[in-house]
Amino acid sequence: MLGWLLTAEILNFCTFLNAQMIKPSGIDRIIGIETAPTQMIITTTKEGPTEQLSVKIEVTDLQDHRIFTPISLNGLFLLISRGRYTVPFLRPDHFYGVYFQSENTVNGVRMFHNETRIVKTMPRHGENTTNNFVDPRFEIYVHRNDENGGSNTEGVFVTIKWLTERRIPGSFLSIKIRVLCEHTNATENVHLKDTEAGITLEIAMDHKMDVEDMEENSHQIKANISPLKCREICWDVDYVLPVLSRNFTREFNRTCEKIEGTTTTTFVRELKSYKVVGNTLYVHTEIPENQADHGVVTLSAQNLAESMEEPIFKEYQVASTPNGTFMLQLEEGNAYAITYKYIKALPFKYSTKDHFMVEIPALKKSGNSSKEELDSGNLVDFVVDPPILNITSEGEFVETPKISLEIGPKYAGQNVSLKTEDFCGSTIIKGNRVDFKKPAVPLELPLKKIVCGLEKNLTMCQNVTSSCADTKFCYTPTVLRENIAYEGPRKCIDLARTLEYEVAKQASRIFSWLLQFLIVWIVNTR
Incomplete structure (x- = not known):
């Protein structure tokens, strides 16, 4: 199983991002938040002039649903404190939500930015954390087989699961999945709610398939399946906790997985014989016993005497025809070009065709006797x-x-x-x-x-x-x-x-x- 397992241990939220990695945007943004037992220090970029800059910081107690008095600074008040903001009087080992808003006017252009973060203060010195109020443990992994009971090895699936039994009501994971291909990328946005144990998405893509027969007369084939143009699946995850009309988020680092190929074997249905009785064609097929087959068989008959006519066509679901014999009603006195097609959907898409010709004699009453004679059709x-x-x-x-x-x-x-x-x-x-x-x-x-x-x-x-x-x-x-x-x-x-x-x-x-x-x-x- 390919996968990425995130186990969120005790979070101290003192990770700092390198400011040089954040591209200038003309407006201040959060670089990182450092926490102590009773305070937090918010570090931001300093972009653009200060004269018309305004900054607002709002801290919410996520556990008690209480909003602290907002910090609002602008103009000259930012000359000293800009880029480093301290929020005091916090409780140790406690979860808070930070709302940061910056607004500025540069060269006559008004710019606005806001973002939210979930942070946790450090426990008191010498103490271990006991607060698991926010515990967003989850796992995301890429796999081939459908875990809902299917066996579609040609499909590529991404499964997202919670690893915690207790989840905060209203919280959810916001996942942006990117499929990286040779000349294009595809993006899918999904949410995993707190009320859901997990979700699985199937990623549609083209595959290269090399099929070879196994032992002779075994009805078994082996397929080597590999992605044709797509090579990697990446995902960005945000944990979102709605409190008092704000959606507070915690970001997780981007993770990427290579899309691996797979090899699988399966049994296929084979045409064994056919015969004509009256004006009915019987096609006999075979697959090893005890092998589930959810494929489709189609029979098509083109009248060779009337090539412009639409062919006679019939489709069978193999599962509803357990004896493996398929019938097609034809018209007397004609020869037909028959196409037998077998389509297997699982564990991968595979089809075979057989072509043959049959003649349906026409019966007519002899003018001189009551005996039936074969007409030359x-x-x-x-x-x-x-x-x-x-x-x-x-x-x-x-x-x-x-x-x-x-x-x-x-x-x-x-x-x-x-x-x-x-x-x-x-x-x-x-x-x-x-x-x-x-x-x-x-x-x-x-x-x-x-x-x-x-x-x-x-x-x-x-x-x-x-x-x-x-x-x-x-x-x-x-x-x-x-x-x-x-x-x-x-x-x-x-x-x-x-x-x-x-x-x-x-x-x-x-x-x-x-x-x-x-x-x-x-x-x-x-």
Whole structure:
């Protein structure tokens, strides 16, 4: 704990200030007050001429609330006594308030000054003081953590506390706090009343933060926090005691503390997985058990088909979502760029972002049946042209089908790329990457190997020595928006299932033609 502790012991108030340290102001001011058991001597500066100078000194018994007869001097009466004023007939070991007022006219300019002091006379010789009537003991210190139960290590706090249980009613501490920064200083004035045990102020300032991960997969990070431009906090303290319409003060020397940096660790929430069920996106996150988390999670979804629309947005207070799963309702038949953002406020401000892409299929009723079929709202479509593989009776393609990957029409303006995987033992796309500079990218797939893996008896399969062990063509789509990559989930198209139905359908057509030909031949031969 950084701090400064003032323990006010028995005060004799005989401290003298060097007169040379007080800058000339053109009017008399108090330099210091020396006390004895039954008198005090007030020493002041002597600035300006004496002719129009007037000085008034008023002494108040702070304990009995009694005002002594004021001392008023002016003109010639100040020629001898100016700068040193004696107040006699005081009680030993007693507290008094001094009001000093000076007024002068210099070069036609009228100047006025007044100030107050709290003083205590010395006890009689050989005796120890027993009077603790004015006992302004307090402490002021700078710290990082909020002592009210918070753990904001990024904040800088100044705490002011009384150290005395008994305080004079109406008294208070007047504190001027200065924050010293590179190009500017900030000032805050606060009062600590006698009825308050203490107060804490948070000093707002910018910080430099170096964050590093702790152990892998531990969800833990470490932050080294240091002030960016501010280096020091200083404070001036006056103890103020109001008595009989005057505020008597005791000044304390200025104290300064360097603003130290700090190092702390904390656990953060991490995105573990996401999935789409119907038209609802579920985002699953995780943080170690028994770790309090008062952060905020936001989900934002930008419709890639309608880039000018406002994104769908939802904010969650993590504390009210204990299972760590956050949901977002989306519209069917669209692809979305999703931004997941996690903001941690304590013990320091920290945020993370994850970006990904999801596709929400649209359901529509088929015109020929009541079965629901998926509509093509995909970001990328796998297109076979012609859609039916026409095979001759000799087992050859009538027309070699063209297979391509095409961007969905409503996503034509998006910057889409695919990361492809090897298929059937070979690289289909050079570099395994597709950048859609055109809406469609052709694929050179080994169709004979695929078909012959399904229909080995076809004529064209006699010279095919091998087939595809895995007939799934897989790729991962990515959309680039404002230099941010939104990667979608890995997608696979099982060509065996897709083409098996087409081949079987074509084979049934050949069988039907042969059956019709046989019936016609039998009829004609009778």
